[in-house]
Ligand SMILES: Nc1nc2c(ncn2[C@@H]2O[C@H](COP(=O)(O)OP(=O)(O)O)[C@@H](O)[C@H]2O)c(=O)[nH]1
């Protein structure tokens with residue numbers, strides 16, 4: 001299970017009204033320029049990683065003996081993970097043999113292609129959106145399990161005379177990857193493409209309109225996305241609300257939409273920077289392409305993480321996104337250390353009493369120590385720079 005920074009509660013986004021800005025649909029006639037989708041980075045070997053939310057997202061109760069019961073808010077089913085691997089290998093099997101990332105990037109450059117990154121939480125509909133846009137076969141997950149194992153580039157398609165590629169990214173809540181690994185993958189891909197002379201046409205950030213609250217997971221995804229893009233790139237960002245068909249009451253969706261833009265500090269900033277909030281009203285190709293067409297009209301953009309890693313040669317920890325994650329991890333470590341200290345005191349105070357209680361406290365301490373170690377490891381992982389990340393990826397055969 002991946003190490004995950006803890007959710008920090010959620011905010012209500014109901015109430016208010018909203019004037020839809022994304023209903024003007026364009027009917028584009030597009031031809032297809034099909035190449036297969038490309039899985040860019042290998043999945044890392046880290047099925048043993050640990051979910052750090054364990055210790056804080058658990059409801060702690062005392063049983064009749066006064067000892068604690070933890071209710072896990074999150075569980076990981078290893079049988080499902082086999083399914084995910086099968087799906088990943090199915091995608092891999094579509095790869096044209098010998099097509100490296102560099103070759104693909106050269107193709108993009110030669111075609112003066114438009115490159116669009118798609119970000120958002122797991123289950124926000126990224127792979128489905130891309131599939132609709134380009135009739136491709138990205139793996140689509142159910143609501144609980146991540147399917148996008150690593151960065152994937154879609155088949156190309158043509159819109160308004162431009163060749164377009166879409167980049168599918170894992171969310172910062174991936175069931176198989178820690179946030180640090182997701183950040184490293186996204187940062188490396190963006191840095192590599194920038195260094196190879198490819199600029200993005202823009203970024204789509206997908207958000208489920210069916211969510212009536214901004215959960216900790218959503219908040220983390222929004223924050224990481226904003227730190228990766230930076231304020232100056234926001235005019236090339238579209239926040240796309242998905243799953244409108246799942247809403248019983250469309251007015252409720254409109255209210256959430258308004259709250260997202262007005263009250264959420266995360267999206268408010270993005271919108272102030274020029275990002276647009278647009279609906280993907282139908283889960284159709286036309287709807288997806290109407291959104292994409294808005295980015296194609298814009299001049300390409302350099303994202304903050306690209307400038308930081310390539311031009312400014314910052315380490316990942318020094319980048320805005322890395323620094324955000326680093327701070328979250330630092331706070332997590334502090335919290336774990338505090339919890340461990342309290343636990344030790346409790347163990348000392350009850351030393352001569354109940355042996356069963358002692359065993360349970362010991363078990364609790366063990367879990368906490370594991371979480372603490374994982375958080376420290378994650379912090380170490382992002383203490384790296386572009387050159388190191390490339391080297392690591394080359395060793396894995398990814399870049
Ligand atoms: N009704 C509806 N379902 C969707 C939409 N987009 C995605 N889904 C479903 O939501 C689930 C997660 O989608 P997926 O594309 O794997 O999300 P990802 O994790 O962001 O790539 C799948 O069951 C999709 O079929 C949409 O616009 N409308």
Ligand SMILES: [Mg+2]
Pocket residue numbers: 126127128139140141146147148168
């Ligand atoms: Mg996906």
